[in-house]
Amino acid sequence: MFARKTALAVALLAATAFAGTASAKTFVHCSEGSPEGFDPALYTAGTTFDASSNSVYNRLVEFEVGTTNIDPGLAESWEVSDDGLEYTFKLRQGVKFHSTDYFTPTRDFNADDVVFSFMRQLKKDHAWHQYTAGTAWEYFNGMSMPDLLKSVEKVDDYTVKFVLNRPEAPMIANLGMDFASIVSKEYADKLAADGKMEDLNQKPIGTGAFKFVAYQKDAVIRYKAHDDYWEGRPKIDDLVFAITTDPSVRHQRLKAGECHFNPYPNPADLDAIRNDPDLQLPEQEGLNVGYLAYNTKVAPFDNAKVRKALNMAVNKQAILDAVFQGAGKAAKNPIPPTIWSYNDAIEDDPYDPDAAKKMLEEAGVTDLKMKIWAMPVQRPYNPNARRMAEVIQSDFAKIGVEVEIVSYEWGEYLKRSKDVDRDGAVLLGWTGDNGDPDNFLAVLLGCDGVGGSNRAQWCNKEFEDLIQKAKVTSDVAERTRLYEEAQVVFKREAPWATIAHSVVFKAMRKEVEGFKIHPFGSHIFKYVDLK
């Protein structure tokens, strides 16, 4: 009885409070962590991007929400020169920057903002290159932009030209990434004049659907709808990030109606969410792949037949059950199915320990002992590497291969696994940056990556020729064909055992409408409504 009375009182209290704010629509996102800052170009974490690039900023091109397709953003259109070295963008006119209590813009978005946003990252002598302690422009560097980009030039107020050092088809996709968010040069100038440059990372001004109001560290971030947003004003009035790191607590808050959205529900809670009439649980395959990379430079793993035999001994279904608990899908290709050019015609290696054992004997390999490296951290593409390694250990034991499982601290693991003469096969994975197949195939399997991100240390001429050709071709149909062929070569040569792609679940209240799961893992609320 007391419970019911209290609940009623709370409901009434909430109702009056809501009434007090003139029926403003407030959407509460129970975010999984605190943003590191609000200048997305300084960081690489999705949590930070949700709070900055996905809500406050726009880019020249935008990924269509829910896909890896590229749409016009702050640029209305673009042209690529015949040699593939010059990209000319026509900018959208009449785009307004946010007007807040800490900044009022006097002009619309124009070419100066674009040039400023990139040159601050590119030019080491730029006044903003080191604007706050330890500025590293990590993603800009990680995508090799300093090597790729020669200059960014203003042609007129609404035309900008990007000049490259070499043709690179994935360039357009790079410009849709978080680091390529367009910041206001006028705001930056004001901050510089006031001697408060580091505020660019604390109090953002962008052109995005939401304007920043306040951040209470580790607790709450508040945004308001940007009334003059160029795509049209968002349907919700206030966007609130309630930072809630523990997944069980997020679930409770969602159930209690304290928030509308839980970005990362616990696998254990999925059934309860499905059965709750107040909640919904959309799902999508993640833009990632988890793999076991052999060291193809070390015998007997330099023999494709040995690798193929081991692949046939991996029971992927057992891994999906034991490690992913239903939140994964077996991987047959090195790129996830949400990426264009995914070759669905390829058949996966069958799980067949007997055939695998025979193949090993044919290759002249007996009494094989090997190491498998298990990552010390949880990742979407591998929620429990230790467990995964154990499953593979028992699978390999069935074909007479003895496995020793090793692990290191994460930074050390990443470093040591790069060694060309590394002993053992490495469990690792990758989450896509820009939705371009090149971002998987060239980064993870290209010859340039040997001794680096190519953990299989695999350099195959046939494969390399295909991906290099695709890199400099701007025709998407032709690129698709080349990548499909590259996947055939990959499957035949088997530098990895492709294990799984994660399946992403988002838990939300029934009244949430218009949310689409974005393959990049971002949470984008500009089209969201509450009914």
Added chain:
Amino acid sequence: MLAFLLRRIGLLIPTFIGVTIAAFGFIRLLPGDPVLLMAGERGLTPERHAELLKQFGFDRPIYEQYFDYLVGVLQGDLGNSLVTKKPVFEEFFTLFPATLELSICAIIFAIALGLPAGIIAAVKRGSVFDHSVMSTALVGYSMPIFWLGLLFIMLFSGLLGWTPVSGRISLLYFFEPVTGLMTVDAFLSGQPGAVRSALSHLILPTIVLGTIPMAVIARQTRSAMLEVLGEDYVRTAKAKGLPPVRVIGLHALRNALIPVITTIGLQVGVLLAGAILTETIFSWPGIGKWIVDSISRRDYPSVQGGLLMIAVIVMLVNLTVDVLYGLVNPRIRHQR
């Protein structure tokens, strides 16, 4: 008294130096390179790696780094966070009020319940009350905080709907922090219902964080009281016909309080350790959660700054406890 105080403060200086070394060394003893962790799976070239190490000053000899750090500390500069790029000092004081508010509530809760329970259990030794208090205290002491917190949330917030799940105040209320203590700020804001909301958010975390100290205080009070109650002067006091309240409250309790105050002082460290878990469960934006996050990111300046600040606070609390001893018990103050 002054000499006593000065002696105590003098002892703090070597402790402080030791703490700076420990805080500085501890995080560096952990394997892991902050630059590599920042880059993640994407990795970075050796040149870029060296460039970033240089930028952060991590390429210099360790003693030089320590010396710079010490000079900074003495000038009140704890450096900037590698992650947020903001001064560590500022970060600490943004978050500390949240931990302070929760810890004060928890220690009040622990003393308010633990002290009387311990006294009564001692006076009624062997009674049903004694047994039930002591077994409850044992359960409370062995309770894993994380589990207790989730259990409370599921029961009181989920099932019964009596308390909010987590956070410091309902999201409907929004005002600029003045003191950082949410209850005080809510009062200052003048928004109707804000104080009530802040208080209701404090209930569960207070109980969860206060449970272990409460159990410890109850047990300590009981055993200290039992010892004192057997003393001759208590028998004398009883024999000369003083009312039991006076015997227990004045003669026994005052003498039993020394070990209890020591225990309460030591609980400050326990509270800060417990705060790490409690803050995580209740999405409480305090320093415990911040330090854990900083450790996993190898954010050296934040970790060493945060640990140092906590150590200083514990040292100051213990100093206060020492002074309190003197007030409670003149024998200590006059010791050589």
